[in-house]
Amino acid sequence: MPIRASVMTAPHAPMETWTLDDPVVEPGGVLLETVASEVCGTDVHLLHGRLAGVPFPIIPGHVSVGRVLEAPGVERDALGEPLAEGDVVTFLDVHEVCNACWHCLVARQPNRCPSRKVYGITYSAHDGPFGGWAERIYLQPGVRVLKLTGGLDADDVIGGGCGLFTGFAAADRAGIRMGDTVLVQGSGPVGLSAAAFASLSGAARVLVIGAPDARLALSRELGADASWDVTRTTEDERREEILALTGGRGPDVVIEAAGHPSTIGEALRLVRDGGTYVVVGHYTDAGETAINPHTDINRKHVDIRGQWGTDFHHLARALTLFARHRDRLPFRKLIGERYGLEETGRALEDVAALRVTKAIIEPGR
Ligand SMILES: [Zn+2]
Ligand SMILES: [Zn+2]
Numbered sequence: 575m576p577i578r579a580s581v582m583t584a585p586h587a588p589m590e591t592w593t594l595d596d597p598v599v600e601p602g603g604v605l606l607e608t609v610a611s612e613v614c615g616t617d618v619h620l621l622h623g624r625l626a627g628v629p630f631p632i633i634p635g636h637v638s639v640g641r642v643l644e645a646p647g648v649e650r651d652a653l654g655e656p657l658a659e660g661d662v663v664t665f666l667d668v669h670e671v672c673n674a675c676w677h678c679l680v681a682r683q684p685n686r687c688p689s690r691k692v693y694g695i696t697y698s699a700h701d702g703p704f705g706g707w708a709e710r711i712y713l714q715p716g717v718r719v720l721k722l723t724g725g726l727d728a729d730d731v732i733g734g735g736c737g738l739f740t741g742f743a744a745a746d747r748a749g750i751r752m753g754d755t756v757l758v759q760g761s762g763p764v765g766l767s768a769a770a771f772a773s774l775s776g777a778a779r780v781l782v783i784g785a786p787d788a789r790l791a792l793s794r795e796l797g798a799d800a801s802w803d804v805t806r807t808t809e810d811e812r813r814e815e816i817l818a819l820t821g822g823r824g825p826d827v828v829i830e831a832a833g834h835p836s837t838i839g840e841a842l843r844l845v846r847d848g849g850t851y852v853v854v855g856h857y858t859d860a861g862e863t864a865i866n867p868h869t870d871i872n873r874k875h876v877d878i879r880g881q882w883g884t885d886f887h888h889l890a891r892a893l894t895l896f897a898r899h900r901d902r903l904p905f906r907k908l909i910g911e912r913y914g915l916e917e918t919g920r921a922l923e924d925v926a927a928l929r930v931t932k933a934i935i936e937p938g939r
Pocket of ligand 2 (some may be wrong): 636
């Protein structure tokens with residue numbers, strides 16, 4: 575049976591619905607019926623042409639949940655759980671890291687492996703159903719599949735979506751110590767997830783700068799203690815209040831998940847001396863910004879870290895923790911609206927305009 579897929583043919587082009595041939599499922603491969611995929615902020619950036627080297631036309635959707643239709647020769651998921659037809663799973667969008675190059679073997683940072691492929695981003699629609707905005711997704715042999723266990727369902731996972739794992743990775747990268755004050759810049763899915771996992775990591779106080787109100791309210795449900803609307807406060811006003819909360823020193827950790835260059839200077843001026851700053855919101859090129867290397871970095875003795883995407887261990891650890899603390903992590907509440915395959919253009923517009931926090935694509939709708 576042919577597969578209907580929503581295709582981004584080029585930056586700024588209207589979305590098209592294509593029909594693809596069913597793939598031949600190789601031994602070790604898994605064919606999924608898509609339950610839900612999502613619109614990540616990166617998909618909006620892809621449409622705006624802000625990521626280099628994307629092989630348009632593509633089927634977007636890098637984080638998805640699906641039901642196993644066929645899995646010849648695959649008896650267990652990546653963590654050894656029994657896997658059978660009908661099981662609901664998610665998977666790591668990144669695969670084909672080579673385990674043989676300098677980045678994989680020496681630096682041990684497979685997220686910088688040049689062979690790395692990403693579902694929904696680095697495959698052409700001509701290659702096959704390798705994106706979530708389609709009725710079925712073909713997971714090639716070697717893609718890491720994880721069955722949803724511990725009471726987690728599709729809405730839990732896709733409500734956080736890509737941001738859930740990216741926010742987890744950013745909080746993890748920050749090396750939060752128990753009792754720290756953590757400031758998160760940005761209240762999209764990545765920022766909300768970073769705030770949630772910072773709180774679970776033992777932060778004494780989690781602060782969020784973002785917008786709009788609905789997202790700031792969600793941040794408090796997910797574990798933030800205080801928030802500032804970036805559109806209604808000035809940097810000076812925020813600075814005064816945040817310094818007052820931190821003994822005049824500033825937060826121990828700042829996590830950037832806003833994707834706007836102006837946030838960088840504000841964070842470097844705010845973070846305490848010797849603190850840590852993690853930049854995760856600039857996955858695509860949003861431009862440049864001015865900083866003062868003397869006052870903002872050197873004299874501050876600040877530790878600045880970038881976080882590029884996620885690896886399998888982030889996915890596995892985030893889902894394990896999520897299952898344990900499902901009641902504290904209501905990511906499903908991020909879901910703003912559900913869209914069918916013919917409505918992906920509108921979904922992209924709604925995310926770009928911040929009308930929904932998380933737009934879900936349900937190809938079966
Ligand atoms: Zn490699
Ligand atoms: Zn994403």
